[in-house]
Amino acid sequence: MKLNAGIITEKLEETRKFYTEVLGFGVTFENEFYLLMHTPNNQAELSFLMPDHPSQQPLFQPAFGGKGVYLTIEVEDVDAVYRELKKKNVKIIIDIRDEDWGDRHFAIQDPNGVGIDIVTYSGQG
Helix, strand or coil: CCCEEEEEECCCHHHHHHHHHHCCCCEEEECCCEEEEEEECCCEEEEEEEECCCCCCCHHCCCCCCCCEEEECCCCHHHHHHHHHCCCCCCEEEEEEEEECCEEEEECCCCCEEEEEEEEECCCC
């Protein structure tokens, strides 16, 4: 089984720019109403779809409201990613921190309001 999460948004151009320039994602496929992106290592994909597109069924037409969704990106060196994003002047929503359960992480937000938790797991907790 393979999972591809999707977000319905009008901000396809801003989204493509954010995920490619900030997080190093690649574009797997795109057309005027759909954008399929992959992580730098090609292990996961994320898609974005224009709302109210006539090619889509009603279930896939309403736009995402900007709250209630988050993504977690696990990296080998969260401090290195943090420094890189700070150099790019990416707005950090939750500053880098260690949690009691063993995570070291920080969070940013994509143009659609999706929270992105960038984490290195320590194996504790």
